[in-house]
Amino acid sequence: MTDTNKTASLTVPGIAEPIELAMHSGTLGPDVIDVSKLVGKGLFTYDPGFVSTAACDSDLTYIDGDNGVLLHGGYPIEQLAEHSNYLELCYLLLNGELPTKQQAEEFETTITNHTMVHEQLAQFFRGFRRDAHPMAIMCGVVGALSAFYHDSLDIDEEHHRSVTAHRLIAKMPTLAAMSYKYSQGQPFMYPRNDLGYAANFLYMMFGTPCENYEPNPIIAKAMDRIFLLHADHEQNASTSTVRLAGSTGANPFACVAAGIAALWGPSHGGANEAVLNMLAEIGDESRIDEYVAKAKDKDDPFRLMGFGHRVYKNYDPRAKVMQQTCHEVLSELGVEDSPTLKMAQRLEQIALEDPYFVERKLYPNVDFYSGIILKAIGIPEELFTVIFATGRTPGWIAQWNEMISGSYKIGRPRQLYRGPAKRDYTPMAKR
Numbered sequence: 001m002t003d004t005n006k007t008a009s010l011t012v013p014g015i016a017e018p019i020e021l022a023m024h025s026g027t028l029g030p031d032v033i034d035v036s037k038l039v040g041k042g043l044f045t046y047d048p049g050f051v052s053t054a055a056c057d058s059d060l061t062y063i064d065g066d067n068g069v070l071l072h073g074g075y076p077i078e079q080l081a082e083h084s085n086y087l088e089l090c091y092l093l094l095n096g097e098l099p100t101k102q103q104a105e106e107f108e109t110t111i112t113n114h115t116m117v118h119e120q121l122a123q124f125f126r127g128f129r130r131d132a133h134p135m136a137i138m139c140g141v142v143g144a145l146s147a148f149y150h151d152s153l154d155i156d157e158e159h160h161r162s163v164t165a166h167r168l169i170a171k172m173p174t175l176a177a178m179s180y181k182y183s184q185g186q187p188f189m190y191p192r193n194d195l196g197y198a199a200n201f202l203y204m205m206f207g208t209p210c211e212n213y214e215p216n217p218i219i220a221k222a223m224d225r226i227f228l229l230h231a232d233h234e235q236n237a238s239t240s241t242v243r244l245a246g247s248t249g250a251n252p253f254a255c256v257a258a259g260i261a262a263l264w265g266p267s268h269g270g271a272n273e274a275v276l277n278m279l280a281e282i283g284d285e286s287r288i289d290e291y292v293a294k295a296k297d298k299d300d301p302f303r304l305m306g307f308g309h310r311v312y313k314n315y316d317p318r319a320k321v322m323q324q325t326c327h328e329v330l331s332e333l334g335v336e337d338s339p340t341l342k343m344a345q346r347l348e349q350i351a352l353e354d355p356y357f358v359e360r361k362l363y364p365n366v367d368f369y370s371g372i373i374l375k376a377i378g379i380p381e382e383l384f385t386v387i388f389a390t391g392r393t394p395g396w397i398a399q400w401n402e403m404i405s406g407s408y409k410i411g412r413p414r415q416l417y418r419g420p421a422k423r424d425y426t427p428m429a430k431r
């Protein structure tokens with residue numbers, strides 16, 4: 001962040017002189033007005049939903065929502081999706097640069113060597129009902145990791161932070177697969193270290209001790225890409241939650257558990273599950289117009305899931321890659337004429353032409369096609385957001401680490417109080 005030598009001048013009724021506010025520039029994106037001094041003048045800024053507020057500075061990810069641009073460490077997501085892989089992107093997010101061949105191999109070995117979870121953690125799963133939502137399980141078990149890894153909880157120790165990052169990235173697929181296996185009443189599968197990250201996840205999901213299971217490399221590649229497309233997305237709700245929790249000094253496992261909870265909602269990571277539920281509810285292409293009309297009706301709370309984004313006012317660049325991956329997977333599985341895909345494509349076409357969506361710049365987002373791919377792979381809908389959480393883990397931990405290794409304050413927003421003014425307690429007999 002650099003000072004711009006520019007200032008913004010704020011005239012406030014009741015304050016004689018205009019208040020001069022410093023402005024800062026980043027590498028890309030809008031300048032920011034530094035309002036941190038306003039509290040000293042007895043003023044707060046007001047921005048519900050943080051729509052105009054930069055809450056931190058960061059080197060990791062840049063989004064230009066108007067032009068549909070997403071960069072990690074400066075690299076466009078389309079190039080990363082085509083030429084890179086998930087673990088390489090994890091390395092980039094954690095270290096700021098792409099790895100050399102040797103660094104990439106060492107990193108992959110490190111992650112591979114951390115994929116197993118403590119045997120005692122399996123007991124933890126058994127406390128849940130079999131029909132528990134896997135996101136409920138993930139909130140619990142990821143938070144519980146802090147009870148297992150006391151040796152890496154000193155957040156002021158760089159090595160501890162690094163080991164924790166590796167543990168989280170390595171263990172998330174294992175925990176995700178365990179939450180699925182538990183719901184099926186099947187035995188947990190230990191990770192296989194001869195497989196790549198995504199292939200190992202598929203193995204832990206779909207393998208059983210009874211027979212050999214070799215993951216399809218094309219599906220494994222698609223799975224890797226799904227993880228990659230979710231890896232980081234700057235200060236979204238779950239990442240901001242991780243940062244806010246982390247700003248108190250809480251341990252990173254607890255912070256990531258908080259991020260998982262925030263991700264669960266249908267406005268955020270829960271949207272991929274909601275897209276499939278919505279397509280199932282629509283049921284047939286002939287009913288699409290009816291649902292588009294519902295989405296446009298202000299008296300109807302229904303929204304087209306998988307459309308719209310707080311930041312993208314253009315096509316979400318991840319959605320474009322996801323759409324292409326969707327075709328690759330469905331073609332590999334021989335189900336390219338799937339009615340769900342056809343319905344999704346028709347819905348997209350209608351929405352992109354409808355003035356309501358055009359005027360509001362509501363384009364398909366990352367969640368629109370991911371669910372169709374995951375369903376085709378055989379992953380149940382309740383697990384979709386868990387896949388998102390797994391993919392997002394390097395972003396959460398890299399953002400947390402960036403905050404902890406720099407200077408930061410406890411996050412403590414203020415409010416515009418609209419409740420009753422001070423009044424005396426009324427005894428019950430007089431109420």
Ligand code: CMC
Binds near residue numbers: 268309365367
């Ligand atoms: N269907 C119908 N109308 C919509 C939709 C939608 N999906 N999204 C926004 N609108 C309308 C909204 O009613 C409002 O209209 P008006 O100006 O007439 O009141 C206008 O578009 C602006 O919407 P907003 O709610 O002010 O926008 P927001 O930035 O607060 O919300 C959003 C962004 C993603 C929560 C919202 O677009 C939405 O609910 N989308 C569906 C859920 C979804 O797909 N979420 C996944 C987001 S991408 C993955 C991730 O990052 O988690």
